[in-house]
Amino acid sequence: MVNINTLFSQFEPALMEEIIANGVIKTIPAGEILMRTGQFIKSTMLVLEGSIKIFRENEDGGEFLMYYLQPGEACALSIICAAKSEASQIMAKTVEETTVLMVPLGMIDKWMLDYKSWYHFVLSTYRDRFDELLTLIDQIAFRNMDERLEFYLKRHAKINNTNTIALSHQQIAEELNSSREVISRLLKKMEQRNMVILYRNAIELI
Amino acid sequence: MVNINTLFSQFEPALMEEIIANGVIKTIPAGEILMRTGQFIKSTMLVLEGSIKIFRENEDGGEFLMYYLQPGEACALSIICAAKSEASQIMAKTVEETTVLMVPLGMIDKWMLDYKSWYHFVLSTYRDRFDELLTLIDQIAFRNMDERLEFYLKRHAKINNTNTIALSHQQIAEELNSSREVISRLLKKMEQRNMVILYRNAIELI
DNA sequence: GAGATTTGGTGACTTGTGTTACATTAAAAT
DNA sequence: ATTTTAATGTAACACAAGTCACCAAATCTC
Numbered sequence: 001m002v003n004i005n006t007l008f009s010q011f012e013p014a015l016m017e018e019i020i021a022n023g024v025i026k027t028i029p030a031g032e033i034l035m036r037t038g039q040f041i042k043s044t045m046l047v048l049e050g051s052i053k054i055f056r057e058n059e060d061g062g063e064f065l066m067y068y069l070q071p072g073e074a075c076a077l078s079i080i081c082a083a084k085s086e087a088s089q090i091m092a093k094t095v096e097e098t099t100v101l102m103v104p105l106g107m108i109d110k111w112m113l114d115y116k117s118w119y120h121f122v123l124s125t126y127r128d129r130f131d132e133l134l135t136l137i138d139q140i141a142f143r144n145m146d147e148r149l150e151f152y153l154k155r156h157a158k159i160n161n162t163n164t165i166a167l168s169h170q171q172i173a174e175e176l177n178s179s180r181e182v183i184s185r186l187l188k189k190m191e192q193r194n195m196v197i198l199y200r201n202a203i204e205l206i
Numbered sequence: 207m208v209n210i211n212t213l214f215s216q217f218e219p220a221l222m223e224e225i226i227a228n229g230v231i232k233t234i235p236a237g238e239i240l241m242r243t244g245q246f247i248k249s250t251m252l253v254l255e256g257s258i259k260i261f262r263e264n265e266d267g268g269e270f271l272m273y274y275l276q277p278g279e280a281c282a283l284s285i286i287c288a289a290k291s292e293a294s295q296i297m298a299k300t301v302e303e304t305t306v307l308m309v310p311l312g313m314i315d316k317w318m319l320d321y322k323s324w325y326h327f328v329l330s331t332y333r334d335r336f337d338e339l340l341t342l343i344d345q346i347a348f349r350n351m352d353e354r355l356e357f358y359l360k361r362h363a364k365i366n367n368t369n370t371i372a373l374s375h376q377q378i379a380e381e382l383n384s385s386r387e388v389i390s391r392l393l394k395k396m397e398q399r400n401m402v403i404l405y406r407n408a409i410e411l412i
Numbered sequence: 413g414a415g416a417t418t419t420g421g422t423g424a425c426t427t428g429t430g431t432t433a434c435a436t437t438a439a440a441a442t
Numbered sequence: 443a444t445t446t447t448a449a450t451g452t453a454a455c456a457c458a459a460g461t462c463a464c465c466a467a468a469t470c471t472c
Contacts, residue, residue, distance in 0.1 A: 056340075058348055066343070077336065089340050113319060126332055130283070133339045134262075134295050137272075140346050141383050142264055145459065168419065177347055179460055184420060200419065200468065351429070374449060385430055390450060406438060406449065417470070424462085431456070441446070 004101070007048060007072045008121075015115040019046075023101040028094050035078075035092040043102045044078035047071050050098025051159070055091055058177060065152075065175040066090065067132045068159060074121070076129040145178055146186050152176060153196070157205050165203045210307070213254060213278045214327075221321040225252075229307040234300050241284070241298035249308045250284040253277050256304025257365075261297055264383060271358075271381035272296065273338040274365060280327070282335040351384055352392050358382060359402070363411050371409045 005016065025048070028034065035041065037057065052069040054077075069075060069092075077090060111118040139148050152172065156165050173183045187203065190196045197204040211222065231254070234240065241247065243263060258275040260283065275281060275298075283296060317324040345354050358378065362371050379389045393409065396402045403410040 056344065056347075064347055089337065112325065119318065126336075130332075130336065130339070133336070133343065137339065137343060137346070138262070138295065140343070141262070141270055170419075180420080181422085181461080182459060185422085185459090188421075198420085376449075386450085387431080387452085388429060391429090391452085394451075404450085413472105415470105415472085417468100419466100419468075421466080422464090426461075427459090429456100429458090432454085434452090436449100436451070438449075439447085442444080 004048065008046070010121065011117045012115060015111060015118055018107070018111065019101065019103065022107050023103050025099060025101050027097065027099045030094055030096045032094045033091065034094065035090070037089065037091055041078045043104050044075055044108060045100040045102050046074045048099040048101055050094060050096045052098055053093050053095050055093070055175070057091055062174040062177055064177045066136060067129065068095070070159065074125050076126045145176070145182060146189070148176055149183065149186050150190070153203065153205060163205045165205070166201060167203070168201055210254065214252070216327065217323045218321060221317060221324055224313070224317065225307065225309065228313050229309050231305060231307050233303065233305045236300055236302045238300045239297060240300065241296070243295060243297055247284045247311070249310050250281055250314055251306040251308050252280045254305040254307055256300060256302045258304060259299050259301050261299070261381070262295060263297055268380040268383055270383045272342060273335070274301070276365065280331050282331045351382070351388060352395070354382055355389065355392050356396070356401070359409060359411060369411045371411070372407060373409070374407055
């Protein structure tokens with residue numbers, strides 16, 4: 001069982017009680033789509049365990065990575081859309097079995113006024129996602145694929161707290177909106193420069 | 207004199223009074239830098255007249271366009287940047303003579319709790335900028351330069367409410383992080399397809 | 413174990429776009 | 443009016459990255 005109090009220790013006790021009273025804890029298997037482009041958002045969620053990938057789908061079904069939601073984080077877009085009851089522009093999918101706390105839309109507005117810690121949490125969530133998008137724009141606007149790949153691998157390693165990235169070249173290519181051959185080629189070059197060791201379905205950073 | 211009441215008609219009277227009491231109206235000449243990468247922000251601003259360009263500077267001084275702030279809009283980033291001690295990666299600059307209403311940062315938090323219309327305004331500002339960044343990511347991740355140029359011209363025309371875009375090829379190239387020759391080439395092709403008419407320092411959309 | 417599928421490696425080619433170099437024309441400055 | 447500067451046109455080339463074709467090895471399925 002996840003300890004919500006530890007994960008969201010910044011919340012004041014009264015807010016925590018309300019969250020527990022109004023929220024629904026749900027465990028979702030890996031690879032499930034949580035939000036589809038154009039879909040209306042009925043509730044927001046706080047991630048308790050696992051991780052959620054936020055991405056944009058291209059014409060060929062490639063899942064262009066925007067960022068990951070980790071435990072202790074919330075979906076910024078759902079909070080914003082909640083206020084306006086508008087359709088989402090992005091897709092969300094669990095990358096592993098994930099436990100979330102679903103919070104009804106009505107509560108979000110209410111808590112903003114009632115709890116300073118919630119207000120700061122929401123603003124900080126929004127700020128962090130904004131920053132993440134700025135970094136992404138930086139990458140795709142100014143960096144070549146070799147730099148983007150390196151950045152991607154390092155970030156992946158950091159998030160999963162390991163030096164071994166368990167992904168196929170094909171999966172990486174899709175998340176970077178590139179092609180398998182290009183990624184294979186660049187990875188081989190990185191291996192020759194002793195930056196990585198390549199295995200089947202795995203890449204070790206050194 | 208600009209009519210603040212018309213521009214921000216959604217604000218409740220009490221809020222409007224506070225805005226007028228606490229805000230400072232300032233007119234800034236064209237081409238002035240309002241926010242520099244890494245700068246600390248002391249106040250946020252509501253645009254009353256003119257327009258402000260939000261962009262990212264690349265190594266060569268090119269001003270990669272993110273979006274424009276128009277009358278009736280506020281700078282979402284100023285709130286975001288203020289709370290973060292780390293360097294903001296964006297810059298803001300007036301594109302024409304611009305009148306803004308400067309609001310001390312302390313007021314922003316306060317009004318969020320006191321005035322529902324302010325709360326909705328700020329959240330809606332966030333949401334709109336987020337949307338704008340998503341559209342930008344879409345463009346640079348999935349579109350070729352010809353499509354991006356077309357999108358850029360149409361948006362520019364729409365914002366300025368005219369079919370004639372008064373920009374040099376060089377300026378356009380910088381905002382799209384491309385080069386002058388490439389833009390000239392693509393514009394010529396568009397002219398041959400009867401999509402535009404090219405003048406010196408101006409492009410007419412047809 | 414045989415065949416099918418997934419994953420990765422690689423060479424040849426194509427395309428989009430950035431670069432270099434220089435010419436031409438319009439506008440501004442003198 | 444002449445000179446200077448800024449804006450635009452264009453050809454030739456370079457390079458990153460996408461595509462095609464095919465192969466080899468690992469893994470899964472029956």
